[in-house]
Amino acid sequence: MTSLGGVEMVDWNLAVATATRLVRPGPEVSRDEAREVVAELRRHAKLSEEHVRSFTRLEPTRVDDASPTFGGETPPPVLVVDRAGWVKANVAGFRELLSPLLGKMRERRAGMPGGAVLGAVGGKVTGVEVGMLLSFLASRVLGQYETFAPATRELPAAADGGGRLLLVAPNIVHVERELDVAPHDFRLWVCLHEETHRTQFTAVPWLRDHIRGEIQSFLQETDVDPSTLLERLREAAQSLTGARPAGEEGEEASDRSFVELVQTPAQREILNRLTAVMSLLEGHADYVMDGVGPEVVPTVAEIREKFQKRRASGAGRLDQALRKLLGLDAKLRQYRDGERFVRAVVDEVGMDGFNRVWTSPNTLPTKAEISKPADWIARVHRKAG
Structure with missing residues (x-):
């Protein structure tokens, strides 16, 4: 793979090929059953829109309006994909987000003796490594609001150039069978969570660019020496x-x-802000999913109990080691801590009071405030305690 700037630092085509070759096969289903699953997930995604918007009091914005409660724009598409489809969508997103960092690395390598050869070899090695990582994740993700990848014929996105809701059908079927829960209820429950993420980004027009900016700042701080x-x-x-x-025992x-652990101090500061916003988004989705659930998902209590046990335990020693290595345990804490934050704020100031969190980047909670919701309430609502 080549680009105008020289040899690519990551062979993205090889990453996709590696991931799709290594990813585990999905559960066995007949062709008719597969069609029924896809159709039901699409119906549930559509049904979830109204439930989520009514509960959160958030509506998609129009391009010419910045209010998070103004309706009108057609929502981004819902794509029911297999594991390979999820891989392709995420490679496209990674390629978009990582382009500044990879360009920086390419410039550094261009001045080295034999840099072009090293780049070609290194790009293939990195492509295989990225593919191996994606093959591990591709069998675990139930759904995702993919925010950054450009629209293509195979992966359409919102009219403004970003945003698509992905539902990974084989993984949803696998988990519902593993948990032995009602398939209809579980599929709707998953859609409620993922639809909340779509609503967050479509109702808060600055959120996507804010997160992109934080990620780009994080990457710009990367030392490529x-x-x-x-x-x-x-x-x-x-x-x-x-x-x-010596001296790090207390950390x-x-x-x-x-x-x-391989980050610079500046990157850790940025990561703290990203951790806070991701905790907010994930916790909000869990809160909405459980808030809407009792009205429309009869077995929501059973699903939540079984799913929480599965989420916390992991599949085995290898799975737990990889989760630690990749920081996925931190993501599990985001669900828990973020949900507690949202619940505490809504209990204190109501849903409209909580929705002030979406006003601007300045009203997002800090990492410390996620653990101490009263501090966020005091800061944003100008209340004592």
């Missing part, structure tokens, strides 16, 4: 094995993922 990166990798390995350098290093 190989010796510096190797030193961080060495320190990360010591921390993960308990052999931390939370043992609780950090490998991804967190």
